[in-house]
Amino acid sequence: MRSLLTAFVLTVMAIGLVVTALWLRYAGMPAFAELSAASVATLAGVAILSTVNLSIRWVRWHFLTRRFVRNVPARTSLMLYFGTLPAFATPLYLGEFIRTALVARRVPEARPAVFAVWAVERLADATALLVFLMLARGHAFGLAALATGVGALWLAGRRARGRTLRALLEPRSLAMLAATSLVAWAMPALALWGVVAQLGPSIPLAGAAQVFSLGTLLGGVALLPLGTGVAGSSMIVQLDSLGVASQVSVVAVAIFRLGTTWFALGLGLLAFLRWRRPILSVARQPVAQEHFDELAAEYGDQIPAAVRDRLVSRKIDIMGGWLRRSGVAPGAQGLDLGCGQGWYAVEMARLGYAMSACDRAAAQVDQARRFIAAEGQTIETTSADARSLPYSDASFDFAYGVNVMHHVIDPGGTSRALAEVVRVLRPGGSFFLQEINTENPLFAFYMGYVFPLIREIDDGTEAWVKPTSLPPVAGARWDPDHAYLTFLPDFTPAPLVRLFGPLERALERSPLRAWSAHFVARLVKEGGSRS
Numbered sequence: 464m465r466s467l468l469t470a471f472v473l474t475v476m477a478i479g480l481v482v483t484a485l486w487l488r489y490a491g492m493p494a495f496a497e498l499s500a501a502s503v504a505t506l507a508g509v510a511i512l513s514t515v516n517l518s519i520r521w522v523r524w525h526f527l528t529r530r531f532v533r534n535v536p537a538r539t540s541l542m543l544y545f546g547t548l549p550a551f552a553t554p555l556y557l558g559e560f561i562r563t564a565l566v567a568r569r570v571p572e573a574r575p576a577v578f579a580v581w582a583v584e585r586l587a588d589a590t591a592l593l594v595f596l597m598l599a600r601g602h603a604f605g606l607a608a609l610a611t612g613v614g615a616l617w618l619a620g621r622r623a624r625g626r627t628l629r630a631l632l633e634p635r636s637l638a639m640l641a642a643t644s645l646v647a648w649a650m651p652a653l654a655l656w657g658v659v660a661q662l663g664p665s666i667p668l669a670g671a672a673q674v675f676s677l678g679t680l681l682g683g684v685a686l687l688p689l690g691t692g693v694a695g696s697s698m699i700v701q702l703d704s705l706g707v708a709s710q711v712s713v714v715a716v717a718i719f720r721l722g723t724t725w726f727a728l729g730l731g732l733l734a735f736l737r738w739r740r741p742i743l744s745v746a747r748q749p750v751a752q753e754h755f756d757e758l759a760a761e762y763g764d765q766i767p768a769a770v771r772d773r774l775v776s777r778k779i780d781i782m783g784g785w786l787r788r789s790g791v792a793p794g795a796q797g798l799d800l801g802c803g804q805g806w807y808a809v810e811m812a813r814l815g816y817a818m819s820a821c822d823r824a825a826a827q828v829d830q831a832r833r834f835i836a837a838e839g840q841t842i843e844t845t846s847a848d849a850r851s852l853p854y855s856d857a858s859f860d861f862a863y864g865v866n867v868m869h870h871v872i873d874p875g876g877t878s879r880a881l882a883e884v885v886r887v888l889r890p891g892g893s894f895f896l897q898e899i900n901t902e903n904p905l906f907a908f909y910m911g912y913v914f915p916l917i918r919e920i921d922d923g924t925e926a927w928v929k930p931t932s933l934p935p936v937a938g939a940r941w942d943p944d945h946a947y948l949t950f951l952p953d954f955t956p957a958p959l960v961r962l963f964g965p966l967e968r969a970l971e972r973s974p975l976r977a978w979s980a981h982f983v984a985r986l987v988k989e990g991g992s993r994s
Contacts, residue, residue, distance in 0.1 A: 505657065505658050505661045505662075505718055505722075506718055506721060506722050507722075508654065508657060508722075509654045509657070509658060509718060509719060509721075509722025509723060509726075510722045510726050512650040512651065512653060512654040512722075513650065513651065513654065513722055513723045513726050513727060514730075515647075515650050516647045516648070516650040516651055516723075517545070517548070517727060517730070519643050519646055519647040519650075520584075520643070520647050521540070521541060521544045521545070522643060522912055523584065523587075523639065523640065523643040523644065523647070524540075524544055524562075524580070524584065525537065525540045525541075525544070525912065525923075526636075526639055526643075527580045527583065527584070527631065527636065527639075527640075528540065528566055528577060528580055529923075529924075530576070530580075530630050530631070530636065531570075531573045531576035531577060531580075531630070532566055532567075532569060532570045532573045532576075532577060533872050533924055533926070534569060534570070534872065534924050535566060535569060535923075535924065536915065536922035536923050536924055537911070537912060537915035537916055537922060537923025537924075538915060538916060538922065538923070539741070539745065540923065541916065542734070542738040542741055542742055543562055543565055543566065543742060543745065544562065545730065545731060545734035545738075546731065546734045546735040546737075546738045546739070546742045547559065547561055547562040547565070547731065547735070547742075548727055548728065548730060548731025548732075548734065548735075549728055549731040549732055549735065550562065550731075551689075551727070551728075551731075552688045552689045552728055553688055554686040554687065554688065555683065555684075555686065556585065556683070559581060560578070560581060562581075563577040563578050563580065563581050565742070565745050568745060569745065576630075579631060580631070583631050583640065584640075587640045587641070587644040588644060588648065589680065589683070590609060590613065590644070591641075591644040591645050591647075591648045592648060592676040592679055592680050593605070593609055593676070593680070594606065594609060594645065595648065595649075595652060595672045595673070595675070595676040596672075596673055596676040596677055596680070597609065598669065598672070599669040599670065599672045599673035599676070600673060613637075648676075649672075651675055651679075651719075651723050652668075652671055652672040652675045652676070653668070653671075654719060654722065654723065655671045655674060655675045655698070655715070655719050656668050656670075656671030656672075658715045658718050658719050658722075659671065659702065659707060659711065659715045662711045662714060662715050662718075663707060663708060663711040663715075664706075664707070666702070666705050666706075666707060670705050673701070674698050674701040674702055674705070675698065677697060677701065678690075678694045678695070678697040678698035678701065679694055681693055681694060681697045682694025682695075682697070689724050689728070690724075694720070694724075695716050695717075695720050698712075698716045698719070699712045699713055699716050702715065702716070755803075755822070755823070755824035755826070755827050757826075758919055758920070760826075760830075761919070762803065762804060762827070762830070762920070763804055763830075765918050765919060765920045766918075766920070766953065767953070767954075769957040769960065770953050770955075770960075771806065773949075773960065774949070774981070775806050775807060775810060776810075777948050777949070778807070778865065778897055778948070778981075778983065779807065779810045779811065779814075781895075781946045781948070781983050782811075782861075782863060782895050782983070783814060785893065785895070785985055786861060786893070789891075789893060791860050791861055791893075793814060793815025793816055794815060794816070794817060795816055795817065795860035795861065796816075796817050796819070796858065796859045796860050796861075797811055797816045797817065797818050797819070797859060797860065797861050797862065797863075798818075798819050798820070798821070798854070798858075798859045798861075798862035798863075798884075798887065799811070799818060799819070799820040799821070799842075799862075799863065799864075799865075800821065800849055800852075800862055800863065800864035800867055800880075800884065801821075801822050801823070801849060801864050801865065801866075801867030801870075802820035802821060802822045802827070802828070802831050802844070803822060803827055803831065803865070804827065804830045804831050804834055805820060805830070805831030805832075805834045805835050805842070805844070806834070807863070807865055808820040808831070808835070808840075808842050809834065809835055809838045809840050809842070812835075812840040812841070812842055813840070818840075818842045818843075819842065819843040819844070819845075819854075819859070820842050820843070820844045820845075821844065821845050821846065821847040821849075821852070821853075822846060822847070823846065823847065823848050823849070824846070825846040828844050828845065828846045831844055832844050849864070849867065849868075849871060849880040849883060849884075850871070850876055850879040850880050850883060851883065852883045852884075852886070852887055854887045855887070856886055856887065857887070857888065857889045857890070858887045858888075858889075859887055859888055859889065859892060860888075860889055860892050861888070861892055861893045861894070861895070862884055862887070862888060862892070862893075862894045862895070863894065863895035863896075863897060864884075864894070864895075864896060864897065865897045866897065866898060866899060868880065868881075868896060868898060868928045869898060869899060869921075869925040869926055869927050869928055870925060871926065872924055872925065872926040877926070877928065877934060878934055878936070881894075881934065881936045881939075881986065882936060882937065884986070885936055885937070885938050885939045885986070885988050888939075888988040889988070890988055890989065890990030891987065891988060891990065892987070892988045893985050893986065893987050893988075894939075894985070894986040894987075894988075895983055895984075895985055895986075896928065896933070896983065896984045896985075896986060897981065897982075897983045898927070898928050898930075898981070898982060898984075899927065899980065899981060900929075900930065900947065900977075900978070900979050900980055900981055900982045901927040901929060902929055902930065902931065902977055902978055903978040906978070906980060907927070910925075910927075911923055911925070930945045930947075930977070930982045930984055931977075933984060933986075936986060938988060938989050938990075939986050939987060939988045939989060940986070940987055940989065941984060941985070941986055941987075942984065942985040942986075942987060945982050945983065945984045946982065946983040947971055947976035947977060947979040947981070947982050948971055948979055948980075948981050948982070948983070949967065949971075949979055949980045949981050950967050950970050950971070950978075950979055950980060951963060951967055951980075952980075953980075
């Protein structure tokens with residue numbers, strides 16, 4: 464496999480070098496040497512914009528794939544995407560099917576969907592390039608025709624019987640496709656414009672967009688790996704027609720292709736070598752260890768102590784206030800659902816409540832027991848799944864789950880977990896749902912695509928529970944008043960937290976509170992007198 468990949472890459476490189484050498488001979492080597500010395504720094508800028516392009520395209524692929532395969536962690540997705548980048552060096556990018564095939568190994572029944580994602584991505588790429596081309600040439604009729612085609616496709620998808628097409632062509636997916644595709648492919652067009660401006664008289668940005676779009680489209684349909692010999696040649700000819708000197712055109716395109724296509728190929732090869740074992744492990748479908756069991760020993764280091772203490776204190780205060788107003792005095796029986804390391808259970812025990820705690824991850828329960836013992840508290844702990852609790856009916860006066868429900872991702876899992884919670888509560892008892900608030904689209908993007916890459920607590924497979932769409936629960940009702948808390952990012956230094964604390968509290972009471980980072984909702988079991 465490795466030798467075949469090496470031979471393929473070397474062959475593509477050889478073709479590219481031969482074509483480049485022929486163009487350089489045509490343009491004149493002395494001019495090339497003079498210009499290249501002045502343009503080394505330009506290559507770094509092109510590579511940066513190329514990295515932005517690839518990052519946005521990964522976000523697009525991850526978003527679409529997760530429409531059908533929820534249990535692909537963001538880190539795994541990133542490794543699969545960048546580690547298989549060399550596969551795009553195939554005619555019509557057909558080699559990228561290896562990426563979709565790897566994802567399909569996790570969920571075989573989603574195989575048609577993930578292959579459809581590939582087709583939709585390619586169609587979105589071609590459409591974005593055609594949009595740039597039509598805009599650059601001022602072809603209003605062409606843009607109208609494209610818009611009509613997209614509209615017809617959307618209508619066809621809405622009427623399609625297949626779930627895959629409906630999911631891919633619903634407004635949210637189409638908006639994501641359009642935005643990411645247009646922004647991603649604007650990056651290399653901007654890069655080409657910058658390279659030409661650095662080497663000689665600049666050309667209009669629209670002209671650079673036209674050169675890039677047409678060259679890329681021709682290279683894509685040329686049935687040659689990377690469009691070698693076609694894409695670059697087309698760009699050189701077009702730049703010449705725009706009045707750019709031949710020497711500048713050749714060098715500009717050489718730098719551009721080196722910083723985009725060949726940079727992506729090299730980055731992909733490095734990523735594959737760096738992550739080849741986890742990538743191949745996906746193909747072998749290993750039995751994965753429970754995420755929080757694996758993370759238990761390092762879990763406490765994932766959140767800065769100051770941030771953790773602030774969140775624990777704030778959430779305990781909110782629960783305590785609700786319990787006091789409901790007449791639930793110290794000594795009442797409480798359940799910490801998904802207790803993790805036991806931080807919240809210990810604080811509630813200090814307030815005088817008789818606490819029990821459970822967590823699906825046995826290793827987390829072990830860590831919680833050590834922490835509870837070290838803090839001198841007595842709390843019953845056990846390993847249990849929220850969807851099947853090992854407690855008798857009406858055992859607790861209250862219960863709470865801190866950032867637990869978004870990890871219950873199987874269909875209907877959240878409803879089953881909430882039904883179990885209601886079962887073990889006494890009439891009139893309260894369940895405090897404490898969750899990450901993803902109503903803010905920017906924060907939702909951060910939690911789904913960025914946070915899983917820099918922290919290991921969440922892995923990007925979460926099913927977020929929103930305060931505006933809480934699921935109905937038989938035998939219980941949701942309190943219409945929710946508590947919203949914290950706006951400062953989790954990486955904010957402690958001195959800044961103290962400095963901006965008053966502003967944060969003001970935001971929590973303002974109309975903007977619905978866009979906070981966390982929320983607490985209360986579910987009350989029917990049949991009691993508490994409110």
